[in-house]
Amino acid sequence: MIIKKAAFHKSSSKLSECVRSPLPEFGFIGRSNVGKSSLINMLCNNNKLAKTSASPGKTKLINHFIINDNWYIVDLPGYGYAKTSKVQKSEFETIIIEYCSKRENLVCLFILIDSRLPLQQIDAEFLQWCGEKEIPFAIIYTKADKNSKAELKKNLELIEEKLLLIFSELPNSFITSAEKIIGKDDILDFIEGYLK
Ligand code: GTP
Ligand code: MG
Numbered sequence: 001m002i003i004k005k006a007a008f009h010k011s012s013s014k015l016s017e018c019v020r021s022p023l024p025e026f027g028f029i030g031r032s033n034v035g036k037s038s039l040i041n042m043l044c045n046n047n048k049l050a051k052t053s054a055s056p057g058k059t060k061l062i063n064h065f066i067i068n069d070n071w072y073i074v075d076l077p078g079y080g081y082a083k084t085s086k087v088q089k090s091e092f093e094t095i096i097i098e099y100c101s102k103r104e105n106l107v108c109l110f111i112l113i114d115s116r117l118p119l120q121q122i123d124a125e126f127l128q129w130c131g132e133k134e135i136p137f138a139i140i141y142t143k144a145d146k147n148s149k150a151e152l153k154k155n156l157e158l159i160e161e162k163l164l165l166i167f168s169e170l171p172n173s174f175i176t177s178a179e180k181i182i183g184k185d186d187i188l189d190f191i192e193g194y195l196k
Helices: 036-043 086-102 121-133 149-166 184-195
Strands: 006-012 025-030 062-067 071-075 106-114 137-142 173-175
Touching: 025 036, 025 086, 025 137, 036 071, 036 137, 036 184, 086 106, 086 121, 106 121, 106 184, 121 137, 121 149, 137 149, 173 184
Parallel strands: 025 071, 025 106, 106 137, 137 173
Antiparallel strands: 006 062, 062 071
16 A cells, blocks of 8 residues: 555644544554654654654643544554653553553554564563453564564563563554565555555
């Protein structure tokens, strides 16, 4: 699939404010700074679409982008940003939990994980929660350009060992780099599979 058209539609601070539409949507979630907004821009060939930042906590709202006039990409706030105040933290968590567990037209949630780090506790907890809630998801490993191929392979093996403590089989996953444009076609083909 090719993304011919991508446009910002709406930012919402809670589920009840989200776009009312029956169109299928795909959410992008993960720890702050993992590269959600950059990945969305890479998929859409538009570096100005979703706002990115070197400092974590940039995306604070649920952002809907309408794609090819018939489906949505949703950029979600990052979880697990230590510097966020306690009140804000629980607000974010409520937004995320509400959206992920109740959004009816959410077809698949892409959970982004930094390919360079060991599986973080918060990622493991979130993955487990998605499994328990039976939320369809796939994993996207980000920033694959930052490590050598050997380091990447080794780290992904360690992550997969941890994943197998949570799941009986490995979830679908994609290795990506927004910087080097890696993984784009595989993700878009995967999405297309759902849209058919
Ligand atoms: P929040 O909205 O704050 O939760 O962050 P985010 O997950 O949307 O991350 P964002 O896309 O803003 O990227 C965070 C930082 O990582 C930025 O400095 C990006 O340039 C950098 N980054 C994102 N993707 C990649 C990548 O594939 N490779 C490299 N080298 N850097 C990346
Ligand atoms: Mg962001």
